[in-house]
Amino acid sequence: MSPQLRECDVVRVRLDLAYDGREFSGWARQRVRRTVQEEIEEALRVVMRREETPELTVAGRTDAGVHARGQVAHVDLPDDVWAEHADHLLRRLAGRLPMDVRVFRVSEAPAHFDARFSAIWRRYAYRVTDHPGGVDPLQRGHVLWHNWPLDLDAMNEAAGNLLGEHDFAAYCKKREGATTIRTLQRLEWVRRADGVLEATVKADAFCHNMVRALVGAMLFVGDGHRPPEWPAKVLAAGVRDSAVHVVRPHGLTLEEVGYPADDELEARNLASRNKRSLMVGPGGAGGAAGCC
Template identity: 40%
Template sequence: MRIALGVEYAGDAFQGWQSQSHGQTVQDHLEAALSGMAGHPVRLHCAGRTDAGVHATAQVVHFDTQSVRSLHGWVRGTNARMRAPVAVRWAVEVGDDFHARFCAVSRRYRYILYNSAVRPALLAGRVGWFHPPLDEAAMDEAARSILGWQDFSAFRAAGCQAKSPIKLMHEAQVRRDGDYIVFDFWANAFLHHMVRNLIGSLVYVGKGCYPPEWMSEVLHSRDRSRAAMTFTPDGLYLAGVEYPSHWPLPDEGRIIALPRIPFV
C-alpha cells in the first residue's frame, strides 16, 4: 500500500529536509513517527527537498506500508508522536505508480521579506528582513524577465545536482503588503538555491543598485558570479506542489497553499 501525505513544517527548527546522521531533519522526525505507527521502518520520498531554515506549507511525501490504518489514523497518530514543529495535514491512498517527486508537474515557492528599519522579533526565522526601503515595482518589473523557458545557470548553486539548468517559469511576481514584500515563483522545477539567488538579485534591483533590465542581463549571462549572493532562508516557503488531476490528492496537495500576511 502506498500512502501520500500533505505536510507542513517550520524549517528554522530543523537542519533541512533530508535525513542526516544527527537526526535533526524533517525527514528524520517524520520517519520516526511514521515507523512507530506502522510497526516497521518507513522511508519517505518528498516532492522537493528543502534546505535548513526553509519552511513548507504544502510539502507532499509518500511511503509504502503493509500496515492497515485509517487515513484519519495516519494523520492523528503520526502527529501525536511528534513534538517538533511539523504536522501531517492529510493522508491519501495512492497507486504504486505515484511518486511524490517524479509525478509532480510544478512547484510553487513564496518568499516573505519584512522591509522595515527594525528587525522582526516574533517572526524571527519565519520571514526574511531587509532594512533599507525597497522598490517593489522595480523588482516586479525585473522578475518578468525570468518568465518562460530559461537557462537559470546564473542562479544555480555550485553543488546543484540537477541534470539541466533549463526550467519553465510560469509565474514570477513581487508585491507589497504593508511592511511585507511577497515574492511568488511557480515553475515546473527549481534548481538548488535558485529562489534564494533570485531574491538576492531582485533585492539589488529593489534598493537601486541596478535597473530592472539588469536581471535579464544576469540571466542570459549564465554566469553565477554576475548574480547577487544567496539570500537568507528565513522567509522561504515551499507553498504548493501540482500533480496531474487524476491523482486523488486534496487541493492543497496540488494547488498553491500559502501562509497569510501577516502571520499574527
C-alpha cells in the same frame, strides 16, 4: 500506484505536511543532524509498530532553514499494515511528531501517483520587510529584514524579464551532471497590508539555491543598486555574478505542489523521468534535492 505495487500487496500512501524549518538541517536524512525526513519516518515506524523504518519520497527536498506549508510525500506500506492503521494514523502521528512538523492529511494515493515525479509545479513564497525598524518579532523566523527601501514596481519589472524556459545556471549552485534548465511560470511581488513584501515563485522544478538567488538579485534592483534589466542580463550570461547574493533561507516557504489529473499521472511520471534521465550525480533530480 503502479500495477507492480498492487501485485506486491503494497499501498502507496500520500502525506500532506508542513514544518517550520528553523531547527531542521533540511528535509533529507543526515547522519548527525536533525531533519524533517527522519522525524516523520521515525514517527511512522513507532506508531505503526514496525521494525523497519518506512522510507518517504518527497516532492522537493528543502534546504536547512526553509519552511513548508504544502509539502507532499509518499510512502509504500504493506496492504495489511495500511488496513490496520489507516483510520488512526493521522491522529497518532499528531501525538508522536514534534510541534514543528505536522502531517495534515494521510490518504491512499491514486494509481501511478509519485510525490516527486508526478509533480508539474512547485510554488514558493519569499517574504521580506524593508521597515526601518526591522521585522515584527512574531514573524522573525519567516521574514527577512532588508535595510534599504524597496521599489516594488522595479522588482516586478525585473521579475517579468525572467519568466519562461531558460538555463538558470547563473542562479543555481551547480551539481555534477545536473541540468539547470527550468521553466519559471510565475514570479511576482506584492506588498501586503502589514508592509511585508511577498514574492510568489512558481516553476516546474527548481535547482539548488535558485529561488534565494533570484530573490537576492531582485532585492538589489529594488533598493536601487542595479537597474531592472540587470537580472535578465545575468541570466543570459549564464555564469554566477558576484553581486547576486543567495538570501537567507528563513524567508522561504514551500507553499504548494501541483499535480495533474489522476488519469494523467502515468504520462507525467514517464515524461519527468525521461527529462531527468541525463542527470547523474547527487541532487540531479530536477529540483527534488537541495532545493531553493
